[in-house]
Structure formats: structure tokens, C-alpha cells
Amino acid sequence: MKKVLEGSHAVAEAVRLAGVQVVSAYPITPQTHIVERIADFCAEGAMNARFLRVESEHSALAALIGASSMGVRTFTATSSQGLALMHELLHWASGARLPIVMADVNRALAPGWNIWDDQTDSLSQRDTGWIQLYCETGQECLDTTLLAFRLAESVNLPVMVLLDAFLLSHTYEPVDIPDQESVDAFLPPLRPRIALSTSAPRALSQMAPPNVYMEMRHSIQKAMDETAARLEELDAEFMERFGRRYGAVEAVCCADADIVLVTSGTITGTARQVVEDLRAAGQKVGLLKIKLFRPFPTTQVREVLEPVPKVAVIDRNFSFGATGIFAQELRAALYGLSRRPEVFGFVAGLGGRDVTEKVVREIYLHARDNAAPDSEAIWVGLSEVSNGA
Amino acid sequence: MELDVVDREYMYCGHVACAGCGAAIAMRFVLKALGEKTVMAIPACCWSIIAGAYPQSSLQIPVIHTAFETGGAVASGVRAALDVKGDTETTVITWAGDGGTFDIGFQALSGAVERNEDFLYVCYDNEAYMNTGVQRSSSTPYGAWTTTTPSREWKKMRKKNIVEALVAHRIPYAATASIAYPEDLVRKVKKAKAMKGSKFIHIFASCPTGWRIPSEMSIKIARMAVQTNIFPLYEVEGGVRYTINLSPRGYLVKEYFGLQGRFKHLAESDLDQIQQMVDEDWEFLQRRARAMPA
Numbered sequence: 130m131k132k133v134l135e136g137s138h139a140v141a142e143a144v145r146l147a148g149v150q151v152v153s154a155y156p157i158t159p160q161t162h163i164v165e166r167i168a169d170f171c172a173e174g175a176m177n178a179r180f181l182r183v184e185s186e187h188s189a190l191a192a193l194i195g196a197s198s199m200g201v202r203t204f205t206a207t208s209s210q211g212l213a214l215m216h217e218l219l220h221w222a223s224g225a226r227l228p229i230v231m232a233d234v235n236r237a238l239a240p241g242w243n244i245w246d247d248q249t250d251s252l253s254q255r256d257t258g259w260i261q262l263y264c265e266t267g268q269e270c271l272d273t274t275l276l277a278f279r280l281a282e283s284v285n286l287p288v289m290v291l292l293d294a295f296l297l298s299h300t301y302e303p304v305d306i307p308d309q310e311s312v313d314a315f316l317p318p319l320r321p322r323i324a325l326s327t328s329a330p331r332a333l334s335q336m337a338p339p340n341v342y343m344e345m346r347h348s349i350q351k352a353m354d355e356t357a358a359r360l361e362e363l364d365a366e367f368m369e370r371f372g373r374r375y376g377a378v379e380a381v382c383c384a385d386a387d388i389v390l391v392t393s394g395t396i397t398g399t400a401r402q403v404v405e406d407l408r409a410a411g412q413k414v415g416l417l418k419i420k421l422f423r424p425f426p427t428t429q430v431r432e433v434l435e436p437v438p439k440v441a442v443i444d445r446n447f448s449f450g451a452t453g454i455f456a457q458e459l460r461a462a463l464y465g466l467s468r469r470p471e472v473f474g475f476v477a478g479l480g481g482r483d484v485t486e487k488v489v490r491e492i493y494l495h496a497r498d499n500a501a502p503d504s505e506a507i508w509v510g511l512s513e514v515s516n517g518a
Numbered sequence: 519m520e521l522d523v524v525d526r527e528y529m530y531c532g533h534v535a536c537a538g539c540g541a542a543i544a545m546r547f548v549l550k551a552l553g554e555k556t557v558m559a560i561p562a563c564c565w566s567i568i569a570g571a572y573p574q575s576s577l578q579i580p581v582i583h584t585a586f587e588t589g590g591a592v593a594s595g596v597r598a599a600l601d602v603k604g605d606t607e608t609t610v611i612t613w614a615g616d617g618g619t620f621d622i623g624f625q626a627l628s629g630a631v632e633r634n635e636d637f638l639y640v641c642y643d644n645e646a647y648m649n650t651g652v653q654r655s656s657s658t659p660y661g662a663w664t665t666t667t668p669s670r671e672w673k674k675m676r677k678k679n680i681v682e683a684l685v686a687h688r689i690p691y692a693a694t695a696s697i698a699y700p701e702d703l704v705r706k707v708k709k710a711k712a713m714k715g716s717k718f719i720h721i722f723a724s725c726p727t728g729w730r731i732p733s734e735m736s737i738k739i740a741r742m743a744v745q746t747n748i749f750p751l752y753e754v755e756g757g758v759r760y761t762i763n764l765s766p767r768g769y770l771v772k773e774y775f776g777l778q779g780r781f782k783h784l785a786e787s788d789l790d791q792i793q794q795m796v797d798e799d800w801e802f803l804q805r806r807a808r809a810m811p812a
Contacts, residue, residue, distance in 0.1 A: 184629030195594065
């Protein structure tokens with residue numbers, strides 16, 4: 130059934146359809162519409178779940194660590210400062226191999242207070258052992274959330290579903306809501322690999338001395354290694370059942386391209402239009418959308434970009450002292466190739482500044498008209514500011 | 519005297535507590551009172567170590583070891599999961615030290631009991647961060663030496679009154695207990711287990727290592743803490759019905775303090791002042807109990 134929904138509500142619909150059993154959340158703008166809708170579902174009986182209205186994001190994830198350890202399906206949502214507060218427990222959830230699913234609405238970190246779109250919140254959690262899936266549309270939010278549960282439960286790692294603040298979380302689009310029966314066939318009730326029980330007592334997450342700790346960490350990486358293949362299988366199954374697929378990456382017009390724009394999240398939608406227009410004007414430009422950020426889809430990225438002369442990465446995020454984070458990851462992924470494209474790293478749209486078609490077109494022209502970048506990170510559209518000197 | 523306690527042990531002898539550890543004694547009696555239908559969350563504390571390293575565990579119940587400040591929240595999640603599975607019989611317990619309760623875990627504890635989650639929170643109190651080597655907590659008593667309150671900088675703040683903070687949440691049950699009074703302790707745990715909603719038990723658990731006492735003095739010191747009125751045994755139902763379980767006419771503060779290395783720097787005048795503080799606290803408790811009897 131098609132409905133016009135906010136990205137937030139698309140996530141909530143997926144959580145309802147997934148039959149999540151325990152939800153725990155703390156409010157933060159712009160995540161609130163997700164958890165408010167889930168609270169409605171619980172209150173109306175559309176969801177048979179326990180909803181814990183905890184006193185912080187830290188406790189939101191802690192409660193899910195408790196619940197997931199008992200072998201039930203769990204979900205939370207947060208954003209920005211809330212995700213940062215969860216940091217300790219992000220490590221805990223993956224270390225304990227719990228298949229928790231979380232939606233994070235990408236929002237800038239303070240100070241100064243800024244509630245608008247910026248991916249630095251989730252990208253700065255890249256080393257916590259969570260799978261990260263970035264969304265472009267409302268439909269993709271719903272589909273990705275459903276996929277996230279299957280993926281998490283198949284590799285026993287937590288999954289983060291990412292959607293841009295307001296541009297996706299609060300933007301209404303037509304979204305096809307699958308019926309419960311089809312979802313149940315794709316996502317049956319959880320058969321947990323970890324479930325504490327009083328009839329067979331065990332300890333979870335206890336002390337792990339040097340003789341075992343490394344093997345435990347290595348097993349997390351093995352699960353990460355498995356993830357790309359699992360996602361591909363699940364994607365194929367999803368396509369068969371629902372007629373949509375996303376892939377770890379999506380390449381548009383890349384085969385003969387001189388320049389490929391690399392994007393994630395909602396900037397992708399804008400870049401699609403720019404690529405279409407430029408193609409119509411005879412420019413050989415392509416687009417690579419990266420959906421799966423962790424584990425980084427190195428193989429797929431290499432496959433698409435190896436023959437391309439130039440790549441222009443657009444990062445709505447930044448790692449201080451380094452570069453945009455997708456650019457950084459991409460450069461690392463391409464390093465092993467004997468013939469590598471020239472990588473231009475652009476930083477744009479931090480803290481919700483608009484990345485319009487004009488901005489994307491400027492980025493394209495900059496990459497086209499320069500043989501090589503003059504710096505590792507090119508900040509787009511900066512105003513002249515005084516440093517007070 | 520014969521104790522009304524089951525013979526069955528839920529704690530193996532291979533645990534790694536120090537000799538005379540009050541926290542180990544407390545665990546043993548609490549588990550005897552709760553039985554096997556129990557799931558335990560242990561935030562960072564001495565028991566994170568005492569329980570043993572992977573792949574062994576000295577506890578015969580399911581345990582989730584978890585981060586320092588999460589005791590109240592993890593237990594809430596465990597309870598929620600059991601509830602959705604239709605299991606209302608299993609008891610959920612958080613087992614935390616004073617640092618994880620009075621300090622870093624206080625927010626999650628306050629949140630959990632404000633929601634009146636159906637669980638038992640036990641704080642075993644050894645009055646400092648013992649697992650990390652005797653650093654001061656807000657449970658450390660006035661006058662005590664710790665490694666972060668050394669020499670002339672001995673602690674000059676009162677111990678936080680955690681039970682009254684919990685009572686202020688109007689939870690169904692809050693009580694103190696001591697390893698030196700196991701029959702009282704077991705009765706309180708059984709009583710808490712039978713009640714719905716949030717229950718809090720504050721157990722005085724002596725620490726020979728951190729208190730600078732011989733290990734064989736552990737129980738005696740714990741008993742003296744009660745007998746001096748430094749750690750009175752009482753319980754509060756619904757946040758308003760007080761029962762003082764024992765009205766001792768026992769030791770003076772200086773007799774209790776004199777046996778412990780952690781207080782040896784105190785002058786006679788300090789001890790007199792602390793005696794006054796203890797008398798005053800005891801008087802306040804008695805007044806509350808008279809005003810709001812069970």
C-alpha cells in the first residue's frame with residue numbers, strides 16, 4: 130500500500146512490520162518523529178512491544194543490550210549528541226555480538242547548537258563495530274530498516290540505519306508499505322543465537338584476558354567480512370519479494386565516465402539530477418552512491434572506479450586533522466590498485482547548509498578543470514571569516 | 519542459631535574474591551534467598567572480577583556483565599524482554615558496588631526506579647572504588663583515608679545517604695542489610711523478591727583490603743557498623759513506612775574506627791565530631807520512623 134510518509138515514519142513502519150519486541154529511546158531532535166510514531170503503534174496495539182522511556186540515550190542502548198541478551202528483537206533511534214553519548218555502548222553492543230538495530234538521524238554535533246544535517250555523528254563511530262547503511266529516500270529508509278534486522282541477525286552484529294536530518298527524516302514522499310504477510314515471510318521471528326536462560330545459566334561479556342580477547346575481536350572482523358556477501362544475498366531476496374534493491378553501492382553511468390561523483394545519503398538524489406543534465410549536455414560524468422559504509426565495500430568501489438580517471442567525493446562530514454571521511458575511506462580502498470583515479474575530496478553542506486544542484490555542478494567543474502586537487506580536502510562555498518586576529 | 523537458608527549454593531568456590539571479602543559473602547546469601555530463577559546484571563565493580571574470567575563463571579545463574587553506569591538500564595531491558603516473552607516469574611537483579619550506585623550509575627538507577635521497573639537493585643557497599651585500588655566514592659565515610667584522599671586530605675564530606683535518595687523516589691521497597699546479619703538480609707531479599715516494582719537493598723559489605731583490617735575481622739567490623747548506628751538496619755515500604763529492625767546499644771564510633779587502618783590518622787577531636795554526626799543521623803532516622811511507622 131502506498132502512503133505519503135516522512136522518512137521518520139517510514140522507519141517506524143518498518144519497525145512495526147518487523148515485530149520488534151523491545152524498543153527503548155530518549156528524545157532528541159530530529160529523531161523524535163520515529164519514536165513518537167512507534168509509541169503510537171504500541172499504545173494502539175499495532176505493535177506488541179515493550180517501550181522503555183529511559184532517562185538518557187546511554188540508558189536507551191544499555192536497556193537494549195539487556196533485552197537483546199535475552200534473545201528478543203530490539204530497536205532504538207537517536208541522533209547526534211545522543212549517538213555520541215552512546216559511544217561506550219556502541220562498542221559494547223558489537224563486542225557482545227547483539228543484533229540490535231538503530232536508526233540514527235544524521236545531525237551536526239555541537240557547539241554551536243545545530244540540529245541540521247551532517248554525517249559526522251555516525252561516521253565518527255566508524256570503529257565501533259556497527260554495520261552502517263546510509264539511505265537516500267523514504268522508501269529506502271523503510272526497506273533498509275527491514276533489511277537491517279535480517280542482516281544483524283544473520284551475522285550477529287548491530288546495524289545502524291542512517292537518514293539525513295530533515296532532508297529525509299521530515300520530508301514526505303510516497304512510500305510503498307509492504308503487507309505484514311510478505312514481511313513475515315522475509316523476516317520471520319528472531320531465532321536468537323544469544324539468549325540467556327535460567328535453565329542453562331551462562332555469563333555474557335565477562336572478563337576476557339589477553340589469551341582470549343584477540344580471538345574475540347577477530348571473530349567480529351570475520352563477521353564483518355561476511356557482511357557484504359550476506360547483504361548481497363538479502364538484497365537479491367528482497368528484490369524477489371518486493372521488487373526493489375539497493376546494493377552496497379550503486380553505480381550510475383560510470384562505465385564510460387571521465388569523472389565519477391561519489392555521494393551518500395540525500396546528496397545522491399541531487400547528484401542524480403546533475404548527472405542526468407550533464408549527460409544530456411554531452412559531459413561524461415557518472416555517479417557512485419555508497420550505501421554500505423561499514424564494512425567498507427572496497428571490492429565494489431574498486432570495480433567501479435578502477436577504470437575512471439577522476440573521482441569527486443562529496444562529504445557532508447569531516448575528520449579534523451584529516452579530510453572528509455568518505456574521501457579518506459575511498460583513498461584507502463583505491464590504494465591497492467596499480468592504476469588509480471585522481472581523487473578530489475570536497476567538503477560541503479556541514480551543519481545543514483544546502484548542497485544544491487549548483488553546488489554539485491561546481492564540484493564537477495572543479496574536478497573537470499583541474500588535473501589534480503591542490504589539497505586533500507576542498508571546502509566548498511566557504512565565506513570569508515575573520516579569525517579575530 | 520540456625521538460619522532459615524537453603525543449603526544449595528549458587529556460587530562456586532572458584533571465585534577470585536580477596537580473603538574475607540564482604541561482597542562475596544553478600545552474593546552467597548542473596549543468591550540463596552533468590553534461587554535459580556534469577557537473571558543478574560553486574561555493572562563494573564569488584565564482582566566483574568570476582569565472578570571469574572572467560573570461559574568460566576563462579577555463578578550458577580545467567581549473568582550479563584555490563585558497563586559501569588548501566589545497572590538500572592540493563593536490568594530494565596532484561597525485565598522488558600522477559601515480560602514480552604511472558605515470563606513474570608524470573609527475578610531480575612542488578613548487583614552493583616557503591617561506585618556504580620552512588621556515583622556513575624545513579625542516573626540510570628534513578629531512571630529505572632522512577633519508572634518502577636519490576637526488579638531488585640542490590641548495592642554491596644564497600645565504601646570506595648575497591649576494584650581499582652581504594653579510591654574515594656560518594657559512599658566513602660567522613661574521615662576515611664583512600665588513595666585519592668591521602669594523608670591530610672582525608673575525606674571531609676559525609677557519606678551520601680543512598681537509601682533516603684531511593685526512598686524519595688517512593689519506591690515499593692528500600693532497605694539496608696548487613697553481611698553480619700544474614701537472617702535479616704535473607705528475609706529482606708525474600709520480601710523484595712515477592713514484591714512487584716522497584717526494590718533497593720543496600721548491603722554493608724566490609725573490605726579487608728581497602729579498610730586495612732585483617733580478613734578474619736570482616737564480619738566483626740560489619741556487625742560493629744550496625745552496633746555503632748553508623749549503618750542502622752531498617753526498611754522503608756512505599757517511601758513512607760519505616761521500620762528500624764534493630765536498636766543497638768553497642769559500640770562507640772572510636773571503637774569501630776580504632777580497628778581500621780583507614781581511620782588511623784584521625785585525632786580524638788575528629789572522632790568526637792564523627793560521633794556527633796552519627797548520633798545526629800541516628801536521631802533523624804528515629805524521628806522519621808516515629809513519624810512514619812510501618
